[in-house]
Each structure stands twice: as C-alpha cells, then as structure tokens.
Amino acid sequence: MSKNLDILKNFKVLYIEDNENLLRHTSDILEDFVDKLYSVKTTVEAMKIVLEEDIDVIISDILLENENGINFLKYLKNKNIDIPAILTTAHTETDYLLEAIKLKVENYIVKPINIQELLNTLHDILLPKIQEKELKKNQNIIKAIGAISDGKQVEIIKYIFNTLDEKSQFVGSYSEIMEQFSISKPTLIKLFKDLADKNILTKTAHKTYVFNESSLENI
Numbered sequence: 001m002s003k004n005l006d007i008l009k010n011f012k013v014l015y016i017e018d019n020e021n022l023l024r025h026t027s028d029i030l031e032d033f034v035d036k037l038y039s040v041k042t043t044v045e046a047m048k049i050v051l052e053e054d055i056d057v058i059i060s061d062i063l064l065e066n067e068n069g070i071n072f073l074k075y076l077k078n079k080n081i082d083i084p085a086i087l088t089t090a091h092t093e094t095d096y097l098l099e100a101i102k103l104k105v106e107n108y109i110v111k112p113i114n115i116q117e118l119l120n121t122l123h124d125i126l127l128p129k130i131q132e133k134e135l136k137k138n139q140n141i142i143k144a145i146g147a148i149s150d151g152k153q154v155e156i157i158k159y160i161f162n163t164l165d166e167k168s169q170f171v172g173s174y175s176e177i178m179e180q181f182s183i184s185k186p187t188l189i190k191l192f193k194d195l196a197d198k199n200i201l202t203k204t205a206h207k208t209y210v211f212n213e214s215s216l217e218n219i
C-alpha cells in the first residue's frame with residue numbers, strides 16, 4: 001500500500017551530509033516533499049539550525065568529514081534535545097548498528113540512498129506526530145464546545161480549530177463565516193465574545209485571533 005507522503009509538507013527536516021553531490025541530489029528531491037529542508041555539511045552548522053529552528057526530524061550521515069553523526073545525536077540527547085533521527089551510511093559494521101540501537105535511532109539506511117525508502121521512513125516517523133496533533137485538536141474542540149452553551153455554534157467552533165495555522169492563529173472575517181454557515185452577525189459576534197471572555201481566542205489584529213490552549217486546561 002502506498003503511503004500518503006503529503007503529510008511531509010507539515011514538517012521541517014535537517015539533512016547532514018558531507019558529500020556535496022549526494023547532499024545536492026537528495027536535497028533537490030526532498031525539498032519537493034517537506035515544508036522546509038535545511039541541508040548542511042557539518043554538525044556545527046546543524047547545531048546552529050537545531051537551536052534556531054523547530055526541527056521535526058534529522059537525517060544524518062554517520063561518517064562525516066572529521067566528525068561522526070552518531071556523536072552528534074548523542075550530544076543532542078545529552079542536552080535533552082529529543083529529535084527523531086535517521087542515520088545513513090555506506091557501512092554496515094555491527095558497532096555502528098549497536099550504537100544506533102542504543103541511541104534509539106528511528107531508522108538506519110544503507111547507501112546508496114533509495115529515495116522512496118527514505119520518504120517512506122520519514123512518513124513512518126512523522127505520522128504519529130500528525131495523529132497526536134489531530135487528537136489534541138479534537139480534544140480542544142470538545143473542550144471549547146463545552147465552554148460555550150449554544151449548540152448551534154458547534155460547527156463554527158470546529159471550523160475555527162480546523163483552520164488554525166501553525167502559529168495557532170485563526171484568520172478570517174465575520175462575513176466569510178456568515179456566508180459559509182448562514183449565521184446572523186449578532187450571533188457570530190456573541191460567539192467570538194464568549195470565546196474571548198473565556199480567553200480561548202485573543203484578537204491580535206484585524207481578522208486575526210490567537211488560540212490560547214492553556215485556557216482549556218481546567219475545562
């Protein structure tokens with residue numbers, strides 16, 4: 001069964017490979033599938049990106065020039081930076097396999113890299129994150145509905161949560177919602193006021209609201 005690789009569009013990937021040609025070739029393909037790809041040749045560059053960006057998964061060669069991908073992952077774990085990882089290598093020595101197992105590395109791909117295998121591996125690693133986000137979103141919808149007494153507004157609350165962007169922002173106008181759900185403006189204004197009063201949504205700009213997840217903790 002083919003995997004739904006569209007889910008990769010939601011994630012940021014860090015790729016570490018010291019072979020210029022392989023780095024460029026693999027990156028050219030991966031860029032078409034993921035949200036953002038950071039391709040680097042050294043762990044120094046990689047560490048800078050890990051500290052500055054919200055990386056979802058790391059793909060790293062084991063034997064880098066004067067460096068070791070396994071040691072880099074060990075360093076991250078020692079710093080309590082827990083990012084799923086895929087190791088790539090031209091070697092299959094037992095020592096490397098054992099080190100990867102000890103680190104609980106999610107997968108280990110032997111070169112030459114099969115792109116389809118790499119994409120499928122990314123899918124398998126990131127799918128649980130998607131499922132966790134969906135579960136959390138549904139829990140938040142239920143809590144928000146419970147906080148608002150009027151049952152007619154359930155579909156609008158679902159719509160708001162389903163259209164939140166990656167920054168937990170809802171961007172939309174009253175007229176757009178009224179047109180889609182055939183609801184009166186006074187009713188819609190009351191809904192947003194109720195959500196704001198309970199600190200579930202905070203207006204930050206024209207047509208822009210931020211969802212405050214912490215507001216649902218005690219609901």
